[in-house]
Amino acid sequence: MRNPLWKRLPRELKSDFGKYIVIFLFMTLTIGFVSGFLVADDSMLAAYDESFEKYNIEHGNFTLSSEASESTIKKIEEKGDVRICKNFYRDESVDTDLDGTENGTIRIYQDRTDMDLVCLMKGEMPQAKNEIAIDRMYADNNSLTVGDKIKVGGEELSITGLIALSDYSCLFSNNSDMMFDAVKFGVAIMTEEGADQFGTTHLEYRYSWQYANEPKDDIEAKNMSEDFIDILVKYAKVTEVIPGYANQAIHFTGDDMGSDKAMMEVLLYILIVIIAFVFAVTINNTIAKEASVIGTLRASGYSRGELLRHYISLPIIVTVIAALLGNVLGYTVFKGMCAAMYYGSYSLPTYETRWNADAFILTTVIPVALMLVINLLLISRKLQLSPLKFLRHDLSTSRRKKAVRLPNFKFFSRFRLRIILQNKSSYLTLFVGIFFANVLLLFGMMMKPLLDHYQEETVANMLAPYQYILNVPEEPDEDEKFTLMGMIEKLLTPSLKTNEESAEKLCLESVKNVVPGKDGETITVYGIEDDSDYVSTELPTDGVLISDGYSEKYKVKSGDTILLKESYGNEEYELTVRGIYQYPGALAVFMPVDSFRKTFGKSEDYFNGYFSQEKITDLDEDLIAATITEDDLTKISRQLDVSMGEMFQLINVFSVILFALLIYLLTKLIIEKNATAISMVKILGYQNREIMRLYLTSTTWVVVISILLSLVLSTWTIHGIYSYLMSSFSGWLTLYLEPKVYPEMFAMGMGAYILVAVLQFRRIRKIPMDVALKNVE
Structure with a gap:
């Protein structure tokens, strides 16, 4: 026979539609974004990994003080068991807007036919002396496209194509740089005649090599490169050697995409856990409210398992639908957005979208499992009570039944304190959510001032212009x-x-x-x-x-x-x-x-x-x-602002939304839990504003204290993880937390709370007086 409890689910959904729709939309958008990110990340990472074979990427390169003779190259190849090809380049000044002022440097190579092949993304490769194909991301950052003209080394050239160089997926002008620079540094391809017109003044004699037997991993690559360098320095005057495994222009992109994936997964699971706790607190409140009904059902023969399945059904259904719809949005809307973010930071070849089974598991199966496990653990304990306890509304699992004795405060203060104690689980969940939101918000808000401060300090402490x-x-x-x-x-x-x-x-x-x-x-x-x-x-x-x-x-x-x-x-x-x-x-x-x-x-x-x-x-x-010069020393702040500026703003918006969502859900829960008491004080003659002072002021205390305490804890957290975050960078950005960030964060938090408080005041006004009169217990 069909379980009649299922008929209650549509009514419960309708009665609490506001809560469920808010959680559903938040989870759908979050899972959608993470799904789209994982799909884009996996697809682009696959294209990046395939590029090593597809574009025949080098195993390393070295630069000599002068061009080596053919006999010297042949000797190095024989001794080192490698294959070497020329990859000469020139660094020339560039004027991108033809205003007579240099805008940076462009590195000119001749077309490659052996190693480090070129991916043409738009237009055509140059055919004439006055034509040039430039890096696609450099073109985007300088508002250039096919057909435009730029001045390079004093020569006016026409852009015929936009390209991605397989050995410059990340535009590092020097391998020792802390950060790449895709604003004032770019790479380009010209014909041999076109490149030769710039003479030998800025000509760098770079050679690329590949081993006869490809190394299995970075450890073997390191050992092989050390052996090769020992041979190399015996036969040529070397000015620079960059083994492939240590080449940031090649490997920084892949390493960064891998770390981004792990970070997004952790972020998703933390959010799911917080939402699961919100659901658990909400359901526990519903169980307390429906204690008599549960006691009657238990006495009528319903098992704990049947009731448990009933109460966790809606959270699981909402999570499953949000996860499925989120994945659809991930593969359609968000995938393109996330790919655009990568294309805004890295000079990657074109990619094809790939079905990612791992992304589906990570964004659907695991969130549903987390929601199920957390709710089972937190709700099943409450349902262990006997039917008699439910009928008596005695839902305490501890033996202590006496209320906490409060200090001899004024009535309103004692009342508010009692509300806080009665809803401590809700307020604890609220504090954890506010803390997590403020960690994200502090990270997003600190980066722009940090980069500006770094730039100011760098310029102020330059050794020389x-x-x-x-x-x-x-x-x-x-x-x-x-x-x-x-x-x-x-x-x-x-x-x-x-x-x-x-x-x-x-x-x-x-x-x-x-x-x-x-x-x-x-x-x-x-x-x-x-x-x-x-x-x-x-x-x-x-x-x-x-x-x-x-x-x-x-x-x-x-x-x-x-x-x-x-x-x-x-x-x-x-x-x-x-x-x-x-x-x-x-x-x-x-x-x-x-x-x-x-x-x-x-x-x-x-x-x-x-x-x-x-x-x-x-x-x-x-x-x-x-x-x-100053441009070279401040490239990291300039590039991070270009690459990550929009991401920082996205983190800020996301943090405030999470903050407001948690306050809305938990204050709504507290008001619903106290609906009978609110109805009673209305009967006793209290006005809506006075009732708001009783109930919302308690939440205001908790929110203010939570925000202030979380600002301290989030600062400690950022200090704790900052060194780890910076350890992967070459160089160092001194941590700087601008003082004005804290009042801004507090104002944003309180602004979100005030907005929620207005909505909850309307809810208090709608509670009728007959709620208390209907309570026959």
Whole structure:
């Protein structure tokens, strides 16, 4: 026989339609977004993984100081058991809007036919000398499209196509950079004739290699690359080596997409757990309200299992329908939105949507299972009581029956305190939800001020407006110094001297930080002249200063010893830290120039760079390896703002909605639970505003205290997880929580609460007086 209890479900849904529709919409949109994100993530990750074979991506690349002969390349290939191909490029200035002002740098390659092949996404590949195909994301960020004209290195070129380079899924101009830059740095393809028109001034002799036997994993790739580098440095003067597994331009995208997936899953499950607790609290309230009916049904022969299945049916039905509809929206609406977010951050090839069984399980099966388990655990305990206890409305599971004795406060205060104690489970759930919402809200609201503060601090603490890193010619051996060829070479070598009055010599070396169990991160070591105009502190003669970011990231303090290793060799340097220098621009070490030369085995007059207040114009451009300006130091804040700005706003909106939803559901529950008491005080002559002061003021206390306490706890939480979040980045962003964020968060929380309170006041007004008179118990 059909269970007659099922007939109650439509009536329950209708009577509590507001609660169920709000929860249903929230769950549908949340599951839909997460489903769409997982589908887009999985589809794009599959396209990314397939690109290694499809576009024949390199296993690494190296850059030489000059072009290697064919015999040298052949020798390296034989010794290293690799295949090598040319991948020369030029970094040229670019004017994207043709206003005569440089807008950044574009890296020009010739079309690839061997390794690191190109994905044409729109238009055509260049055919003529004055044509160029540029990276699709760089084009988007600079409002460029096919047919537009740009000026590169002084030459006006026509854009014929938008492309994605398989070895630049993430636009890192330097592998040691903390963040890629797709606003002022882009990559492009030109014909051989078109690239050659820019001469050799900015030509970099980069070569890509592939192993004859592909490494199985990163550990094997690391060992193979170390063996290859040992061979490479024997036959050529290497200026840079980037093994494939360590190439951020290739692997940062895949690593980031994988971590995003895990983060979204955790977020979904936390939300489902919170909603499940809200359902459980609501159902427990319904059980208390219908205690007499339950007692009668139990006495009539209904089992606990039948009643349990009845009371958890609506939450499960709502969750199942929300999950199914959410998945439909995920595959249709949200998938495109999430893919657009990835395309806004990464230069990925085109992808095809794939059915993702894991996404269905993660967004449908697991949420339903969580909802079922939590409700079973929290509700079944209540239904263990005997029918007699239900008939008597004695639903306490503990032996203590005496009410808590309250202090001798005024009547209204005692009344409100009693309401809080009677609804402590609801208020506890409310506090947990507010805490979680405020963690998300603080994360979303702190990022823009953090990036602005980082940019301000970086600009304020720049060592110099211009830092020049020079290509210093290799010194000849002692036996070669006085030969005729050695003397001729010295005479023909361009001078490193400049007449710029503000220029100050510096020494600079890039080394690796040695940390057990981790790949070494690039550290910049500065050798500073005595009485420097640019490093305004006294440098120790028996140790070094380190930048504040280095100190914070690796928990290094004054008196500690750090271990550094040369980038392409086995020489190690053990240095004692004597102090911290405020320099947010990089992870850096500062030491006197004499100590630098001694430590790194340089000659007494060696230097390889300049600090300068003004642009140096009298140096041969072939001598300038790199120029570091404000744009280079602030690229991380600029790029994160472009890539993640919309996401931060989305997090803020989502947090406030979650906050308002929880307050609405739980205050509604409290008012419904006290409907009889509210009706009684109306009979006694209390006005609606007075009743609101009794009931909503109690909730106001809890909300205010919860918000204030959660601001403290969320700050501790952010401090706790920030180091972990930043550990995957190369470099460091000092945590900064702008003080005005806290009053803004409090105002947003209270604004949401006031809106809900207005709705609940209307609910109080609608409670009729006859509710108390109908209660015959």
